[in-house]
Amino acid sequence: MARRQAVTAWLFLSPAVVFFPLMFFLPIGSQLNAALFGGVTSSEYVGAGNFTRALADPEVLHSFLITLGFAAGSLVVGIVLGLLLALVLNQSLPGRTLFRAVILIPYLTSISIIGLLWRNILDPQVGILNRLLDAVGLPGQAWLSTHPLATIIGIEVWATVGYTMVLFLAGLQGIPEVYFEAARIDGAGPWRRFLHLTLPLLAPTTLFVSIIGVIGALQQFALPYIVTGGGPGNDTSLYAHRVFRVAFNDNQFGYASALSLLLLVVILVLSVVQLKIGDRTHDGA
């Protein structure tokens, strides 16, 4: 019986046994190979050359730093807004289901729609935003030329704040009701309950949001590709956009593979940190 069980289980698992090694483990191995041997076509062994080059490449360093700036900016604004919306929508308000769903629409919208739409709205010549600002007496801006990174951060927040809100809503519903009752009995007002109870208890959610935010920022390619082309100069050429350009514009496949593997290492470290913290909060609560 146990034997029959095992055979059945492995038969059901067989698609995964084929798929995951071929589409995950083999490609990463072959990527390491490509990084060590220069490129797919040239097969000269360069060893760690591509990796040491990456660590000393000012353009790569620049792209990494602005990616961290992009992550920090979109996280701070996104967390404040997402938490605020989650708090509001955790009340019994008529219409809250509709509001929650509406705020999530951009998260389910193609990045190509989001990018193109905002590029049009922000355009200094044909864009509607400056026109509206003008109508209320405010000066227009060439948004994507004068504040490119901040503008991209704004678009990112617009696109993802709904998802942050959902994560905070889940976090809020995980807080046991008794804590609040105890605090109320002790005479803590709403602000104190928020600052000393809700906020600390949401710390694991905030950390989770931050880590997936950084991981997401490190892979953000489409936004700079569609909205700014990485410009002006390299001001919005985020890390993933830089890797893409190294691979497909400069045709340096081996170097791009090394950059991509470095990204994988950073993401794995962040994911492990996240898992560890997840475990700890499970044990604690």
Add this chain to the structure above:
Amino acid sequence: MTALDLQPRAIRPERLFPGDRVVSYLLLLLTGLLTVLPLLYMVSLALQSDAETFAGDPVLIPAAPQWDNFVRLFEAAPFGRFFLNSLVMAGAITISHLVFDPLIGYAFAKFDFPGKRIAFVAILTTLMVPFFVRMLPIYAIFSQLGWTDTYRGLVVPFLIDAYGIFLMRQFISPLPNELMEAARVDGASELRIYAQIILPQLKPALAVLGLFSFVFQWNEFLWPLIATSRTEMRTMPIGLTLFNQEYFTQWNLTAAGALILFLPTALLFVLTQRFLVRGIALSGLK
């Protein structure tokens, strides 16, 4: 991730937000408008005449709606083909998820077998590997196989989804074992037990998995951009973006194309409005 369950259980009125209802509604209204108005402006843009789009004097509402733009769009670029390609890519991947994810999730939920833990951890680790870091080698391999510019090439890297496997496992684990065991005693085959006892109980979960898989694959940008180079193999998001690069003054036609690209999202929103939020929290889709 903790507390995935977003059950609308008892709401605590003044528990968490130290503000009053007016402030709450103002905030929601403001956010709602900021979300919806740009999308509504896209509708206005799609209906503007060339003169209105080019003039450098943008308008909020077109003088006479140009429904004709939706026809001109298909004449200017092969949007019908882009649409079909997206449909094939997203459709094939969705079907594959619906076939394989519950089957594999079932094996993990209801069977004990040697190697289970290792297999489970191996699949778990793939969750940490985003597509971006396996894209270059897969592209190199597919180029050698001649799979670029083919549907095969578009679909194969996404055929099985670890998120879907875990979602299905979560749904299957609590299902009672009695029916399965009775069927086994009656001599039913394992595949039959799966198809006739397990699958029918998964309908709501499969609906969520299918809808979200479809929309996320429909929106996928990076892979179809790299895996295709011939115009007739481009998908909607890529076709639209490249159309805009070529006809960069024709914002009205770009917006018309964007509306067509938006259709599945709109449909998902209408179909699942009530459980949209819960669906996202559950599926954990990135």
